[in-house]
Amino acid sequence: MAAIIEAQGLQKHFGKFQALRDISFTVNAGEVVGFIGPNGAGKSTTIRVLLGIIRGDGGQATIFGRNVWQERLAIHPRVAYVPGDVALWGNLTGGEIIDLFIKLHGGGDKTKRDELIKKFELDPRKKAKSYSKGNRQKVGLIAALSVPADLYIFDEPTSGLDPLMEMVFQEEVEQIKAAGKAILLSSHILSEVERLADKVAIIRQGKIVETGTLDELRHLTRSTVRLVAEQDPHDLATLRGVYDFTQKGAQVTFSVDNSALNTVLRAVTTLGVKKFEVVPPTLEDLFMRHYED
Template sequence: MEEVVKINGLQKKFGNFKALNNVSFTVNKGETLGFIGPNGAGKSTTLRILLGAIKRDAGEAEIFSNDVWKESLKIHKRISYVPGDIALWGNLTGGEIIDLFMNLHGNGDTEKRDDLIKRFELDPKKKAKGYSKGNRQKVGLIAALSVDSDLYIFDEPTSGLDPLMEVVFQEEVEKIKNNGKSILLSSHILSEVERLADRVAIIRQGEIVESGTLDELRHLTRSTIIIETEEDVTKLLKVKGVFDFKHENNQATFSAENKQLNYILNEAVKLGVKKIESTPPTLEDLFIRHYEI
């Protein structure tokens, strides 16, 4: 697959603090990569290097096969970027700022802009100094989504938005993804990443601790099993791979290691299964697993 973003062995220090330590990942053409981790993990530092805002100490960082530091102006003609906290010109209206951003990019769609203004319920005639945090975020999102880019970089893009507007953003991201565009999404809203991302990279203390598709990563966590049996369900309590066992009458709920599922089910069949439900682990489960260590 064509690599739109390529990072390999990326390193960055601020004084004695090592912000990034051999960070590596790629974003392929037409896919969405979810880039997640808590505050201070290194997400924003990585994105600032990709945008050419700060220089890396070591490693490779390329977008469209161009070095992000040496060819930043060339790269910026083909990308859209939305930070998590947008600073606007207070005396300009939201509509004026959106048009300014679109004109700077040079590839805007005014019809799409007008549709997004309606969908995000933004008053474009109001001056930016009167906007709330959420409305400032809407200005950045509308401007970014109104231009035709090959790569969209979102850093906590729905910060300050209410849940309904988060849904609007997610729907718009799915549209640009369906048009074959690439998306790098850094978000603390794990359900948002789970809905939108094809692959996930989890960063912890400046290092990538896991990466892959959700299906590839789910083997690392436990599924939730709800089961009802004809015979005594508590016989499953001591079966290998069963954790957090709770029961009432002959119905039980427990966590199961995915690698032991076949064995657990074989033991359950011996008790006469009347009902069984299995819920795969979520991205949140995987995320918590790493940050509880």
């Protein structure tokens, strides 16, 4: 797959504060990359550097093989971007603003625009000053999804949307991906990233601390096992790779490193199993692993 975004060792200072320490990741065509981390971790700063809004202090980044700062004007016509809090002109209607955004981008699909207005249940006749945060986000999403682009950058795009509208957004992202477009999705909604992303990059204190596909990253986390057996299972607690062994009634629950699952399975088969469940780790498990003290 062709690399659309390539970032290597990006750094950014604001005075004495180092917002970005070492940001390195790639986004390929036809790929959704989830960019996750808490508020203040550096997600939006990274995106602003990639968009050429601010200049990095170190490292390098390219989009479509072009330098994101020196050639940003050549990059922008092929990029659609939605920030986490869309600012609008209060005295214009939502429909007027969508059309203005589309025109500023160089044109778009009016049929697609009308379809999205209906899907997102937006009243385009109301003035923007009467819109809630969720409706302001809808304006930005509709405009971005109505224009032709090869790269879509979403920075907390569903902030303020209800769950039904989040599903509409997710369906649209899946269509974009199927069309071979590249997507960078910054979000704190882990279930959204888990559903959409082919791989994730976890940022902590301005540094990428983990990257990879969900399957690759799940090898680094622990699965949860729930077991009911005829014989006493407490010896399982002594096995290497088993943690947090607890018992409630007849059921025992523990976490286990994926590398130790075979050992656990061999031990369990001698206990007369009545119930055996293995729950794979979620993206949230991986996320919390990096942020818990």
